[in-house]
Amino acid sequence: MKTWSSSRWKRPAAGTLVASMLTLGGCVTVPLANDARDVHTTLGARWMPGGPVVGLTSEALRGEDADAAVRALLAQPLTADTAVRIALLNNRDLRAAMHELGVATGNLVQMSLPPNPEVELEMRKPTRGGQPLQGDIGLEYDLSELILLPQRRGVAQAERTAARALTAGEVLHLAYRTRLGFYEVQARHQQLELRNRALQVAQAGYGTAVELEKAGNVRALEVATERSAVESARLAVAEAENALLDSREALNVLLGLFGPRTQWTVDSPLADPVNDLDSGEGLEARAIEASLDLAELRGRMEAADRRHGLARTEGFLPHLSGGFHGEKDEDRWEMGAHLTVGLPLFDRKQGVRMAALSSRESLKARYEATATAIRASLRQARGRVESTGRRARHVRDVLLPARRQVLDETVLQYNAMQVGVFEVLRAQAAVTDAASTYVETLLDHHRARSALEQLLAGRHQGLELGSIRVSSMSASSGAAAAADAH
Amino acid sequence: MDRRQFIQLGALAGGTLVASHALAQGQSHAVPSAPVSARARTPSIVAPGGQVAVTTPNGSTLPWRKVGGVKVGHLVAMPVKHTFAPGLEVEAWGYNGSTPGPTIEAVEGDRLRIYVTNRLPEPTTVHWHGLIIPNGMDGVSGLNQRPIAPGETFAYEFTLNQPGTYMYHPHYDEMTQMALGMMGMFIVHPKRPRGPRVVRDFALMTHEWKVLPGMRRPDPNAMSDFNVLTFNSKAFPATEPLVIGRGERVRIRLGNLSAMDHHPIHLHGLSFEMTGTDGGFVPESARYPETSILVPVGSTRVIEFVADEPGDWAMHCHMTHHVMNQMGHAAPVTLGADARAIDRRVQALVPGYMTMGQDGMGGMEEMGMPMPANSIPMKGGKGPFGPIDMGGMFTLLKVRENPDTEDGSGWYVHPKGTVADKADPVRMDADGINPDVRFG
Numbered sequence: 001m002k003t004w005s006s007s008r009w010k011r012p013a014a015g016t017l018v019a020s021m022l023t024l025g026g027c028v029t030v031p032l033a034n035d036a037r038d039v040h041t042t043l044g045a046r047w048m049p050g051g052p053v054v055g056l057t058s059e060a061l062r063g064e065d066a067d068a069a070v071r072a073l074l075a076q077p078l079t080a081d082t083a084v085r086i087a088l089l090n091n092r093d094l095r096a097a098m099h100e101l102g103v104a105t106g107n108l109v110q111m112s113l114p115p116n117p118e119v120e121l122e123m124r125k126p127t128r129g130g131q132p133l134q135g136d137i138g139l140e141y142d143l144s145e146l147i148l149l150p151q152r153r154g155v156a157q158a159e160r161t162a163a164r165a166l167t168a169g170e171v172l173h174l175a176y177r178t179r180l181g182f183y184e185v186q187a188r189h190q191q192l193e194l195r196n197r198a199l200q201v202a203q204a205g206y207g208t209a210v211e212l213e214k215a216g217n218v219r220a221l222e223v224a225t226e227r228s229a230v231e232s233a234r235l236a237v238a239e240a241e242n243a244l245l246d247s248r249e250a251l252n253v254l255l256g257l258f259g260p261r262t263q264w265t266v267d268s269p270l271a272d273p274v275n276d277l278d279s280g281e282g283l284e285a286r287a288i289e290a291s292l293d294l295a296e297l298r299g300r301m302e303a304a305d306r307r308h309g310l311a312r313t314e315g316f317l318p319h320l321s322g323g324f325h326g327e328k329d330e331d332r333w334e335m336g337a338h339l340t341v342g343l344p345l346f347d348r349k350q351g352v353r354m355a356a357l358s359s360r361e362s363l364k365a366r367y368e369a370t371a372t373a374i375r376a377s378l379r380q381a382r383g384r385v386e387s388t389g390r391r392a393r394h395v396r397d398v399l400l401p402a403r404r405q406v407l408d409e410t411v412l413q414y415n416a417m418q419v420g421v422f423e424v425l426r427a428q429a430a431v432t433d434a435a436s437t438y439v440e441t442l443l444d445h446h447r448a449r450s451a452l453e454q455l456l457a458g459r460h461q462g463l464e465l466g467s468i469r470v471s472s473m474s475a476s477s478g479a480a481a482a483a484d485a486h
Numbered sequence: 487m488d489r490r491q492f493i494q495l496g497a498l499a500g501g502t503l504v505a506s507h508a509l510a511q512g513q514s515h516a517v518p519s520a521p522v523s524a525r526a527r528t529p530s531i532v533a534p535g536g537q538v539a540v541t542t543p544n545g546s547t548l549p550w551r552k553v554g555g556v557k558v559g560h561l562v563a564m565p566v567k568h569t570f571a572p573g574l575e576v577e578a579w580g581y582n583g584s585t586p587g588p589t590i591e592a593v594e595g596d597r598l599r600i601y602v603t604n605r606l607p608e609p610t611t612v613h614w615h616g617l618i619i620p621n622g623m624d625g626v627s628g629l630n631q632r633p634i635a636p637g638e639t640f641a642y643e644f645t646l647n648q649p650g651t652y653m654y655h656p657h658y659d660e661m662t663q664m665a666l667g668m669m670g671m672f673i674v675h676p677k678r679p680r681g682p683r684v685v686r687d688f689a690l691m692t693h694e695w696k697v698l699p700g701m702r703r704p705d706p707n708a709m710s711d712f713n714v715l716t717f718n719s720k721a722f723p724a725t726e727p728l729v730i731g732r733g734e735r736v737r738i739r740l741g742n743l744s745a746m747d748h749h750p751i752h753l754h755g756l757s758f759e760m761t762g763t764d765g766g767f768v769p770e771s772a773r774y775p776e777t778s779i780l781v782p783v784g785s786t787r788v789i790e791f792v793a794d795e796p797g798d799w800a801m802h803c804h805m806t807h808h809v810m811n812q813m814g815h816a817a818p819v820t821l822g823a824d825a826r827a828i829d830r831r832v833q834a835l836v837p838g839y840m841t842m843g844q845d846g847m848g849g850m851e852e853m854g855m856p857m858p859a860n861s862i863p864m865k866g867g868k869g870p871f872g873p874i875d876m877g878g879m880f881t882l883l884k885v886r887e888n889p890d891t892e893d894g895s896g897w898y899v900h901p902k903g904t905v906a907d908k909a910d911p912v913r914m915d916a917d918g919i920n921p922d923v924r925f926g
Contacts, residue, residue, distance in 0.1 A: 418817070
């Protein structure tokens with residue numbers, strides 16, 4: 001398991017701190033630009049393959065440039081990559097996450113500021129006699145706060161480091177969810193086409209039965225049976241339409257789209273299974289190394305450590321403040337200084353230290369648990385990628401050709417008058433069913449692959465591996481037994 | 487037996503040696519698959535009184551070797567590759583490389599010793615159907631003998647005491663072995679000829695098989711829906727025609743070892759009388775004219791006739807499904823349906839589809855649609871006026887003025903004005919025929 005050190009997480013925040021310090025005494029703005037660049041830097045090499053971080057800049061996160069970019073991307077049929085770009089440009093939850101990082105940045109800036117000195121002016125005039133107006137002036141400065149400032153800043157810095165890792169994880173999570181959403185839309189498009197084809201098959205069967213019934217060649221039973229198949233197929237089409245609509249709306253939410261902009265199109269089917277899977281060696285270590293979930297925990301652990309250190313210092317450091325004092329007595333000034341020292345007799349921050357230690361131990365345990373879960377998820381995802389890839393290839397290269405061969409042979413048997421038109425149509429329907437199985441298996445494959453890439457990119461939270469999909473396909477070949485003859 | 491008869495019997499044995507040689511060369515070519523490959527010849531005399539040798543169309547006759555006054559023959563039960571008709575080859579079982587096995591032909595009083603070698607994967611026996619012989623030679627496994635194990639050779643020996651038309655077949659796992667083609671005709675000529683002398687004597691074994699298009703093994707489990715019906719294990723157009731001379735007296739011996747079906751065999755162009763069964767000769771007083779003869783399962787029927795009308799005459803089983811090759815009947819009837827309406831829908835999904843039978847099923851062979859491998863569905867044969875829609879248990883009786891010059895492949899040339907053709911409207915009008923007449 002990876003060890004962690006506090007020094008590693010100081011540098012990225014330095015620029016932000018300096019920039020913020022420069023605003024001392026000036027106006028205050030949200031630190032979005034710096035935060036965005038910082039997150040971008042954090043993602044760096046972790047970024048998902050094939051998807052550069054576009055639009056994750058302050059400029060893109062603001063206003064019109066982003067709108068223009070989104071419009072341009074929506075003008076073409078969506079791909080998984082363009083969908084991710086749109087989401088990064090346009091998703092408001094991501095913007096909210098970026099601003100939440102600003103809260104941590106603000107805290108860090110605040111914790112980096114030295115305490116202000118206090119000036120005390122006192123004027124007094126006797127109520128009797130002719131004594132002139134007398135004035136006192138004093139300057140007080142909290143020395144203990146100044147001494148503690150580096151430690152307080154260290155705590156805030158660690159907390160911001162954790163927040164930055166969390167925000168970078170949110171970026172990954174959005175990209176991941178967007179990819180899943182896009183794949184889902186592709187699959188639902190294809191399934192709708194296949195259900196429509198199945199409906200065509202059923203309608204052909206029903207139409208044939210009607211024609212045969214007109215000639216007195218089949219019973220009402222056959223007609224009713226074929227009609228029943230049509231109505232079932234129609235229902236399946238309606239369900240597929242609904243599923244497609246649901247998937248589009250889910251993606252719209254991720255893309256941050258509403259109104260006319262939701263009329264985007266997708267014209268590519270799910271890609272075939274990918275063969276270039278890594279060998280698997282060292283993947284777990286890579287996932288642990290890249291993990292932003294663990295980075296966040298490390299940041300929080302460091303913050304807890306620093307809180308503990310701060311509390312310990314506070315507990316043993318007497319309250320120190322000092323100042324200068326001047327008193328104008330008639331026409332002369334009397335100058336002096338003082339030092340105030342608190343006595344840490346009772347409150348030595350024992351409770352705060354205890355809480356900080358417990359928090360740290362709790363985070364350490366969560367860190368270990370998360371690392372274990374990441375390793376397990378990595379193995380699971382990799383296994384799922386391989387399994388779904390094999391199954392998808394089996395469906396594409398074996399089952400589908402087998403079903404097509406059944407259809408071809410059924411046509412031959414039909415030509416030989418061994419089977420009827422309904423058997424031919426059933427064989428065709430079996431081809432469509434196999435294609436449907438391919439789409440679902442392919443979707444599982446792309447989900448698993450996205451999960452694997454997400455883990456290797458550094459995000460474990462919100463991973464959707466789900467349960468194994470068990471094929472509901474029947475063993476039906478679609479071909480009726482060859483007809484008996486004479 | 488006089489010297490002349492001996493020479494004639496020797497000629498028979500010599501002729502059958504050809505079949506024996508073919509057996510030695512390989513099992514798949516023992517029986518010619520072409521309908522006709524040689525000129526019809528007047529059969530040799532093989533029995534006293536000028537009795538002619540039996541001709542087994544598409545088949546052969548078992549050769550004898552005379553050893554110490556005993557006719558010795560050899561049957562080998564074995565798997566065979568068999569062609570029902572061009573395009574349909576099956577893995578069958580038979581004897582001496584063929585199904586049916588060679589016709590056994592002998593004379594009343596002959597002492598026979600027939601060796602039976604089993605080259606099947608399971609035991610077998612041979613039953614001599616209809617013959618009355620010593621009980622231990624009757625061939626019923628378990629009852630009369632122990633079965634002949636694979637690789638074993640048994641000897642059957644008996645004297646032929648009654649003339650007639652018989653058959654042979656296994657009596658071990660009958661369902662499988664007979665369904666796969668193990669059977670043959672067994673002819674015993676009488677010492678003293680009975681009735682008028684015949685010029686030609688044919689033996690035809692009827693049989694039925696279940697071979698779905700695309701299969702190569704006849705289904706021994708079939709109890710119904712047989713789809714290949716054969717004469718001597720050949721389906722038309724591979725059945726060898728029976729070429730006879732006008733005015734000749736002809737005998738046809740019909741056997742039936744089908745699993746389930748009797749066959750009403752109908753001859754065109756003549757009438758005949760049944761002269762015998764596997765139980766013996768039919769007394770002349772019991773005979774009556776017929777054009778169809780029902781050949782029950784497990785029986786033989788012998789008919790005799792004189793054909794006076796030349797021509798190519800159909801001879802077939804009159805069960806209409808028995809003269810079709812491998813057609814199924816599970817498909818819905820499309821007769822009278824609007825094929826275009828159906829095609830429009832189905833062809834959009836299955837491009838190779840075409841509705842058939844909406845105008846009837848005649849001439850389907852001409853459609854040229856792709857068929858399953860190893861199948862002959864809807865295939866009949868070609869005739870002088872176009873396709874002959876019948877197949878299966880169908881053959882031709884070719885009555886000719888000079889049968890010995892015919893090889894059976896040519897068609898009868900009709901005298902002018904003797905072929906039905908399109909009616910002359912003027913003649914119809916003169917005869918008061920209105921083709922547009924309506925009824926009902």
